[in-house]
Amino acid sequence: MIQISNVTKDYPQGTGLRTRALDHVDLTIEPGEFVGIVGRNGSGKTTLARLLNGLLLPSSGQVLVDGWDTADPCHRQDIRARVGMVFQNPDNQIINPIVEEEVAFGVENLNLPSAEVTRRVDWVIELMGLSEWRHHAPHLLSGGQKQRLAIAAALAMGNSYLVLDEPTSMLDQLARRDLMTCLKRLVREEKITVILISHSMEEVAEADRLIVLHRGSIHLDGSPGQVFNAPGFVQTGLKRPPIPGLVDGLLKLGHQINQEIVTLEQMVEFLCQ
């Protein structure tokens, strides 16, 4: 479990002033959840993501990962072995010249026996569908494959939590769908807790839980259906995905339809009943 208790994060501005990126945030993320986090630019999404694995420390408050405090240097590396991060630009997070070694980099840092390193690398490469590219250079991969490689590199460390900070923003439509399918499979089959930060409402609509950040605070928190239909959603300046709009239209025409329907798949399933 990840527990964020009354966390505030300020950034100094160099003239004695401070910018508050997160303001008294309380949040609990249970194991196995698929959480989407959205918000406008400057709402604190990236700051929140980096607090989760100790890359940033809170100015006040506490972040606990499976009971370990991220501010405690003794457990910081244990936390980083639990909470993996994938960033926006895949090229800026690829370190090694061969796919296999890129996946192995994080595991090697954990000082595990060689046999265990090899086992994890084999498992993760198979899981992420990169077997064909195992001995190739990462720059030969497509954008979507590079992001899958970044996920593989994080998972090989034995992460039980995976934080993805706008991983699809540099990908085309097909690669985005491919990555979302991969993430849902990780949640469903491997029981990985996925925390997805995105500007795409269609993507976060597929999460189990949606959090909206607004000016450094949690403005809304619930299922995607609850959040998109909440009166406070409009105030955040974000735009709903098209399906909730369609649901509203059908309701106005008198059709009986579940307001929790937020994705195309859910709509198709409803219409085919």
Added chain:
Amino acid sequence: MNIDPRSKMLIVVCLTGLALMYDTPRQLLLLFLAAIALLFIFRFDIRTIAGYFRPFLSLLLFLFIIQTIFVPGGEVLLGVRHTPLITSGGLATAASVVLRIAVIAAAAMLLMTFNSRDFILGLVQWKVPFELAFMVAITLRYLPLFRDELLTVVTAIQLRGVELKRVPWGEKIALQRSLIFPVVYRTMLQAQQLAVAIEARGFRAYPHRTYIRRLRFYWADYAVISLSLLTTIALVVQHMA
């Protein structure tokens, strides 16, 4: 024949050491020819070698001229009034400097025959701390990125209507500020993002780390190492004598 990266690194060290030790054009020319011969053995063709040296040619020529004029000695071959311009000593020094650089550059080409990961593994297996070896490899990785960023910024400037080839020299120097700052800034930003990614993957989490792959010496490596060391030692002894 697949030679271990460590064997190649040793050859580079030997060639570089000899280049620093030798000071006559004849010795350095022979060393340069030996370096070229080694490149042919490691399957570089003449076109690749020529292409590699082409960017250096103007620098080498500039150095040759500067050394010839400003390091006079020996017989005056060309003078202006009482001022020696070209001397035999100057020519010899210039040739030595240029050939020394050429030998080191040729030796460095051998480092292109293996990737940064093997470079790190080789240094680590030679008991160099991983962080140091990793730092060197990452630095080498950023050299082409620096060049790519420069191209991006030059393109951006040209798209704003600045014809770089037609800009007067005085303005060109001022324009360098507009080029250097964004290139350095963007490269540093990329480096910062990479540092965050590396840290997120547990870099330096523990004092020791394991490796999925280790380099191994085979008979060819022992032969190359023995030959390199024995030849270098013999040449050093001969030079000292």
